[in-house]
Amino acid sequence: MTVSARTDAGPESFLTEQILGDPDREIFEGQSQWQPHGRVFGGQVLAQTIIAAGRTVEVGAGEPARPIHSLHGYFVRPGDVARPIRFSVERMRDGRSFSTRRVHAMQEGQVILSMTASFQEPAGGLNHQDTMPQAPGPETLPSVADKYGHVDHPAAKHLAYGRPIDLRHVREDLWSQPASEQVAHQELWLRAVGTLPDDPLVHAAVMAYASDYALLEPVIRRHGIAWIDRRLRAASLDHAMWFHRPARADEWMLYTQYSPSAQGGRGLGMGRMFTPDGSLAATVAQEGMLRLKG
Incomplete structure (x- = not known):
């Protein structure tokens, strides 16, 4: 899987390119969006981590895809926009309905973000939600x-x-x-x-x-x-x-x-x-x- 990373495009461009894969761990690499202060925007690393983790969630023929349903991450160190980020994805478990991944985003061998993400195949069940509050329209x-x-x-x-x-x-x-x-x-x-x-x-x-x-x-x-x-x-x-x-x-x-x-x-x-x-x-x-x- 290859996705180009450009600094003049939308957030979907700041994704990842796979550079190494094995049965238990895969490595992806991504570039950063320029920021005036030189530090990587945290949301960018979150997005790249989701893409890297999600690209390792495979399902068999005829099985529904497993969308991400949750993530929990810690920002450990600030990132440098001038340096590439590597994403190490560990396949923690692939169960009958859920897949769990642990990802470390790293620069110069040091972790800048540690995240666990979970993916679930679509399922029915109880359904309720908060009501959307009233607000003026964006236009x-x-x-x-x-x-x-x-x-x-x-x-x-x-x-x-x-x-x-x-x-x-x-x-x-x-x-x-x-x-x-x-x-x-x-x-x-x-x-x-x-x-x-x-x-x-x-x-x-x-x-x-x-x-x-x-x-x-x-x-x-x-x-x-x-x-x-x-x-x-x-x-x-x-x-x-x-x-x-x-x-x-x-x-x-x-x-x-x-x-x-x-x-x-x-x-x-x-x-x-x-x-x-x-x-x-x-x-x-x-x-x-x-x-x-x-």
Whole structure:
């Protein structure tokens, strides 16, 4: 399996190329999307890890595919955008209904992300979900490019035009100034820029990529902080995601987020992704380091 990795395309391009395979472990390699600060975007590594793990989940002739249904990962070290990332996939188990994989994303022989992912063949059963909250439609909200495209600064240009996800806050964004209302919840619409291939694994990977956007914002919103605040030091520590129902990542999804707690230099963000018809597609959780220097 070979997928090209380019830095001028959407998130589906930052996938992986298999370079080594054996019965128990396979190695993939991927390149990184450029970032102004030189550190690899965590969502990119999540997406690449899903692709690498998913490409090792094989089913027999006539058997249904096994989509990913959950992942649990720890961000161990920051990644360098200038260096390739290798993904070592361990086949932990292939059962009658579930397949489990452990993946280590590595640079220079050191782990930067450790993840366990589980895949399940489609099945029936009990079915209920949260109700999608009311929110203004994405077409009525300004894009990041609308708000910051005119700013003559490299970081603003990257924010406006260099990211492969179209993200639109329902409340005011926190890039340039704190929120007027200090609450621990927010809503935003997002979708991939362009059209993605009809591969459920790719859509799950891009959803994971996008899920890393803004998930800690309810914490800083609650405390009247903006991303531009030079005192702020932030980093993702771990990330968990559950995929409930099929969704296309190149169509709008409402991403509702809230923070139940912040303490000890850490903050917890929880999120839900809904399709426009109200289907709950995924639930996300992330804890991050959030410190104010000085």
